[in-house]
Amino acid sequence: MAFHKINITVNGAQEQVVVPSNMTLMQMLRESLALTGTKNGCSAGECGACTALMNGEPVNTCMVLAAECDGVEIVTVEGLADDNRLSPLQEAMLATGGVQCGFCTPGVLISSRALLDRNPNPSEDEIREALVGNLCRCTGYVRIIEAVKAAARTQVAASA
């Protein structure tokens, strides 16, 4: 097994990690950096629980090899709150009750964050489309969608 030394920025912090060739970004985050907020639901790119931002784009980290991440910037769920202050999206998820078991929540938050970054005022259909790769078995999605709408309103209000 070959090993690779990569330099990677995770949640604003610069890290140097040695990773085996077959290690996925998800494994590196969870095992090498102990950022276990990124969840493993299928290891096949189908459930979205491991979604993180890679250079601003949402990716299924189980489908990305860590060795290919030299020089990239990653944001995980642990990077969404500003120290102890929750982001508007996180606050909205609390307020609407979009959290049940919580296992899909990190991926849902990351996909929603990516949506709001590129489209600060999405329609309901756009929100649903943006979350189609994040499977949730508890909530029926309704309160998650409400949370994204609420966060969008807060952000638009804040920037007005």
Added chain:
Amino acid sequence: MVEPKVQGNISPVGENKPRIDAREKVTGAAVYADDIQFGNGLLHARIKRSPHPHALIKKIDVTKARALPGVKAVVTGEDFPGYIGLYLQDRYIFCRDRVRYVGDPVAGVAASSVEIAEQALDLIEVEYELLPPVLDPEFGAGAEAPLLHPDLGKYVVANFIFPQAGTNISNHFKIRKGDVDGAWEQCAAVVERKYRIPHIQHVPIETHVAIAKVEVTGEITLWGSSQSPFAQRNLIAQSMGISQSKMRVIAPFVGGGFGCKAGVSMEALAVAIATKVKGHPVKLVLTREEEFYTAFVRQGLVAYFKIGCDAQGRLLAMENKFYWDGGAYTEYGVNVTRASGYSSSGPYEVPNIKTDSCCVYTNHPVGGPMRGFGMPEMHAGLEQCIDELALQIKMDAVDFRRLNCLKTGSSLVTGSRMHPTGLPQCIEKAADAIGWGRKAPASAPNKRRGKGLALMWKAPAMPPNAGSSAWVELAEDGSLNVGVGGQDLGQGVFTVAAQMAAAALGVPYESVRVAIPVDTRYSPYEWQTVASRLTWSMGNAIVNAAKDARRQILETVSAAWEEPIENLDIVNGVVISFKSEKEVPLKNLVIYGLPKPDGQGWRGGPIVGRGNFMPTYVTGLDPETGQGERAVVHYTTGAQAVELEVDLETGRIDILRGVSAFDVGKAINPELVKAQMEGGFVQGMSSALFESLQLKGGVLQNPSFVDYRIATSTDAPKDLEAFIVEVPQDDGPWGARGIGEHSMVPTIPAIANAIYDAVGIRLDGPPFTAEKVYLAMLDAGIVK
């Protein structure tokens, strides 16, 4: 009704308090089983599984696997002779003589990496002698079927389960009430139907995870994604032949359960392997593929209904036959069979009824508990028959239900009387909200619109004496710590536990924490987190614990102030006297007590309240008639209605609106109750439209999210509404009863009835995929 004294206007019961665990869950801080760090000593386990649905094991050779560098242990059934199972001990931890489904564990490996463990699996050589499989429950119940469990008559079994030795029937539950045969001739209309409900899977987004560590002293610790830490302690200890006191289960946050993480499944595999590598934690994580067919599945059902009513629409007779496809082991599924039997009238008063509900061994994946515990499967057919009967006698389907539904005092299928129920109110809420009787135009010329409604009832299915316990203790600052053994699977029970404890003791909700993770070494006993029983049962235990603490506190203060206890109360964390108007904050007394008035000595001490709850009134049922004084603790009832459109060109169903109304007795946290109704509706909708484990020759064809589709964000209806009906439960805390499972029980038939309303077709079972709907419309000549 247990009605704790409400503490002025601060009672958090009935308030929409924020989830106690939400902040951890939105920040990534919440720890699930796979997140626990074990360091370098951690070993990884993988399981060698049977590729055959039914075969004898002639030989297992593990020598090559053992020789692979990095492999620390290889175990087989030879090492673990004990049976395991919840209601019927019909299962070995690893197969010993025979495999009974594709996926049955035959050997386990612990290695220094997952990759090495998987390589080792390929080196294990197993020689099989193939046997003919049983792939259909009706066939399996017959005399020609090969026998899957020749030792069925010898298995240890609960006294309310009736296995038929010498057959594949592991439980036969019977109802014989009234004179069914004589009733048919009085019927003005009779509907006879057969339905086939496919196997589905729970699909928690977190797969099963277990980490086991065995100390050199023999003490075992299991960390797992678990609904049932105490049941796992008990069953694994029994199977391994050790004391329960040597088995410790720690259960962190669970990433969805829906029943599949109840009882014991793969956890015992991890423990068994760990016994061979003492001192090392051994981790077993099911892959998504394994999750689909080696964890519990919702068993399949072949159901026959014959239902008749008189000319006025009054139900007169019902004859039901249920063949449950229990799979290879039915240790848990036997009770699904029983529950569907004692609920087989549906939520209706039926004077004459005969039911045979049979659990049948097949060579399919292992059936187990899933949200609804047999009720969604049974109601799927029964609630369609009700619509068909109403149509036959030209009665409105909702009027028919109004007439026949269970009301307070109605005679039940098991012979007892219905307790106070809000089912009639649920019908009105659902019918009203869906606009029953009014037809809206379709949104496009190629679409047809329809409405459907269905009812449900469901009791907690559990042993008659399933118990709960709780403790409460106070810290120096007067904050409250609540010990529970039940588990939050996402339903929000820790939040509700905190609300109830706060209200019963008289402290603010914000000053309560719940002592988690549940750890069988420190947490109080709880039977299992199943049956939608925690708010009710564990809630009662919490109230009793809080009352016990309250008594201790008030006795201390009463003595110190020389005032009778009746003058005192605890409000917002302060003990007050109505009479003397004295006050003392809890923080001043709950650890150090109070000084005696003369300064000579002290009273009281650290406060710890304890409480338990166990129903004591459930009786047995006659094995031949299913009649008895009280079959269950209570029934939650409800109704759902849907409005949908069918696309004539594609057969695609669009659910436009979903309405739920359930009688929860008392909503401790109304928004959490509504969240259960919404989530349950969408899970039910998903099972109605998309989900089926496609088993061919015992082999699962679709074990992935690509091939087994569940509802996504674009499938969920845009319009979901939930109504809470509150007719109190006499022995529920504040009158509460459960809601977790019920919300997906009537969804399949509500959708089926709406499809009929839209296009006039009925299918013999879900999922109502676009293809099946289109072909049925083609057959019926609706489309050409």
